[in-house]
Amino acid sequence: xxxxxSYPLLLLAAAMTFSGTAWGAEEVVTDSGTTSWxxxxxxxxxxxxPGLAMFYGGLVRTKNVxxxxxxxxxxxVIIGVLWPTLGYALSFGPGILGGFVGWDSKYFLxxxxxxxxxxxxxxxxxxxxxxxxxxxxxxxxxxGAFAERVNFxxxxxxxxxxxxxxxxxxxxxxxxxxxxxxxxGAMGAIDFAGGTVVHISSGVTALVAALYLGKRRGYPxxxxxxxxxxxxxxxxxxxWVGWFGFNAGSAIASNLATxxxxxxxxxxxxxxxxxxxxxxxxxxxxxxxxxxxxxxxAGLVAITPAAGVVQPSGAxxxxxxxxxFCYLAIVLxxxxxxxxxxxxxxxxxxxxIVGALALTFFIRPSWMADAxxxxxxxxxxxxxxxxxxxxxxxxxxxAAVVSLVLLFIVEKTIGLRISEDEExxxxxxxxxxxQGYGLINLN
Amino acid sequence: MKLITAIIQPDRLDHVREALIQADITRxxxxxxxGHGRQEDIEIYRGQKIAPNLIPKIRLDIAVNxxxxxxxxxxxxxxxxxxxxxxxxxxIFITPLEECIRxxxxxxxxxAI
Numbered sequence: 001x002x003x004x005x006s007y008p009l010l011l012l013a014a015a016m017t018f019s020g021t022a023w024g025a026e027e028v029v030t031d032s033g034t035t036s037w038x039x040x041x042x043x044x045x046x047x048x049x050p051g052l053a054m055f056y057g058g059l060v061r062t063k064n065v066x067x068x069x070x071x072x073x074x075x076x077v078i079i080g081v082l083w084p085t086l087g088y089a090l091s092f093g094p095g096i097l098g099g100f101v102g103w104d105s106k107y108f109l110x111x112x113x114x115x116x117x118x119x120x121x122x123x124x125x126x127x128x129x130x131x132x133x134x135x136x137x138x139x140x141x142x143x144g145a146f147a148e149r150v151n152f153x154x155x156x157x158x159x160x161x162x163x164x165x166x167x168x169x170x171x172x173x174x175x176x177x178x179x180x181x182x183x184x185g186a187m188g189a190i191d192f193a194g195g196t197v198v199h200i201s202s203g204v205t206a207l208v209a210a211l212y213l214g215k216r217r218g219y220p221x222x223x224x225x226x227x228x229x230x231x232x233x234x235x236x237x238x239x240w241v242g243w244f245g246f247n248a249g250s251a252i253a254s255n256l257a258t259x260x261x262x263x264x265x266x267x268x269x270x271x272x273x274x275x276x277x278x279x280x281x282x283x284x285x286x287x288x289x290x291x292x293x294x295x296x297x298a299g300l301v302a303i304t305p306a307a308g309v310v311q312p313s314g315a316x317x318x319x320x321x322x323x324x325f326c327y328l329a330i331v332l333x334x335x336x337x338x339x340x341x342x343x344x345x346x347x348x349x350x351x352x353i354v355g356a357l358a359l360t361f362f363i364r365p366s367w368m369a370d371a372x373x374x375x376x377x378x379x380x381x382x383x384x385x386x387x388x389x390x391x392x393x394x395x396x397x398x399a400a401v402v403s404l405v406l407l408f409i410v411e412k413t414i415g416l417r418i419s420e421d422e423e424x425x426x427x428x429x430x431x432x433x434x435q436g437y438g439l440i441n442l443n
Numbered sequence: 444m445k446l447i448t449a450i451i452q453p454d455r456l457d458h459v460r461e462a463l464i465q466a467d468i469t470r471x472x473x474x475x476x477x478g479h480g481r482q483e484d485i486e487i488y489r490g491q492k493i494a495p496n497l498i499p500k501i502r503l504d505i506a507v508n509x510x511x512x513x514x515x516x517x518x519x520x521x522x523x524x525x526x527x528x529x530x531x532x533x534x535i536f537i538t539p540l541e542e543c544i545r546x547x548x549x550x551x552x553x554x555a556i
Contacts, residue, residue: 063457424461425454433487435453435499 031121044245045133051238058232063426065436071143090168144342145206154416186371189391193250195305203349236293264315271319272299302355314362
């Protein structure tokens with residue numbers, strides 16, 4: 001869906017000199033409506049990063065609030081530099097090394113796109129920046145798994161390496177026009193806005209990181225209360241709002257596809273929160289605010305890959321399914337005792353997998369008919385399920401193995417897990433020399 | 444009965460709290476306070492070094508029976524100190540405690556502590 005079609009003006013100009021006005025009619029011009037919406041979407045997706053900072057920041061203990069929010073802001077800063085420099089070329093350049101990753105030296109520092117208007121009638125700069133926001137939020141999501149115990153320097157190096165070596169290749173496979181998952185089966189693996197690229201890749205990495213780095217000191221014996229659920233709720237709200245840019249912007253259009261994506265995004269988020277609330281009412285007799293926030297996220301994550309292909313009934317089903325599975329995943333986590341501190345895997349990993357697989361059963365009939373027509377015969381739900389499962393499996397395997405190697409390298413060179421003394425003092429003091437609050441809120 | 448009041452650095456709170464629990468001193472009250480001491484606390488704020496007038500501290504209030512005074516003091520002294528000791532590590536005040544009453548049962552004196 002995010003496929004990048006580009007008609008470099010250079011080529012067009014060259015052609016025009018030969019064939020005169022006959023080519024003039026095909027010149028791609030900017031469509032102001034589409035461009036406006038894509039600019040808005042780009043800003044909305046960036047809004048999700050401070051939203052995530054607030055969501056995660058509110059969930060940790062007081063002594064770690066700044067350190068945790070800095071994880072999101074560091075992603076904004078570090079990937080903000082890396083993406084236009086290398087990330088975009090690695091993700092959306094033509095495939096090299098047998099399609100393992102993209103590369104085109106003309107995308108280095110975005111040099112080659114200064115005049116490019118894409119066939120979707122938006123300047124390529126907008127597309128590159130829109131994609132850049134996805135590259136920013138993805139590593140920031142991982143930070144939830146090793147919250148409260150990671151060295152800032154090690155974290156910074158880790159997300160930089162991860163973005164180049166894990167995110168860019170997966171992004172290339174799934175979204176670049178010549179990516180192998182993009183072209184798998186009849187009409188490719190369905191990942192509208194980042195179920196595999198963003199949520200499964202970060203969620204699986206989160207699980208690996210939580211297991212590799214080990215538990216926080218005192219976990220799970222000591223209860224570690226969120227320092228500020230008010231901030232967490234505001235963060236969840238910002239994420240929901242930003243997600244309209246994330247999903248509805250991923251149509252790279254401003255038309256029917258955009259409206260469909262926006263509608264199912266709204267419905268899945270609400271269905272996820274509603275389901276989580278009901279489960280909690282039955283299980284504990286009380287609906288918690290953190291439960292509602294988690295349900296919102298579970299629904300949003302699950303609809304992310306599916307926003308282009310499911311209808312409203314499917315959106316409700318996916319939201320509800322994601323809430324059930326994520327809830328069970330967190331129950332299971334507590335039984336198993338590993339410390340995915342803010343449930344980065346429990347929500348993003350599990351929700352992403354549920355969404356990417358279950359969407360198969362809710363695809364709108366016209367999409368299936370198109371797929372069947374394209375392969376010149378029939379295309380069944382189970383064939384598409386096979387394609388989805390392949391994309392999910394490849395993402396899980398690649399993200400898990402490469403992340404483990406990266407974690408190992410960073411831990412052994414710069415150091416990722418902080419010392420016991422630093423952990424007791426808190427990240428705010430030991431990593432940043434600051435404190436989050438004045439006289440309020442001690443825990 | 445004594446009331447032990449300790450003023451310590453915020454980043455040593457968990458060290459002290461944990462050490463106290465290890466020493467079976469589990470009934471404590473903790474608050475955030477600010478004050479002036481000999482310490483000149485330099486913080487980095489938006490790239491500028493500033494010396495705040497009032498320095499944040501943590502105050503622990505612990506009511507103990509006589510036989511627990513020494514162990515409480517030793518525990519705090521060991522856990523609250525940075526390395527070999529820094530200006531600003533804090534102070535401990537000990538005051539006689541006239542009475543202690545548990546609200547739930549109205550018990551008084553040493554057994555209410």
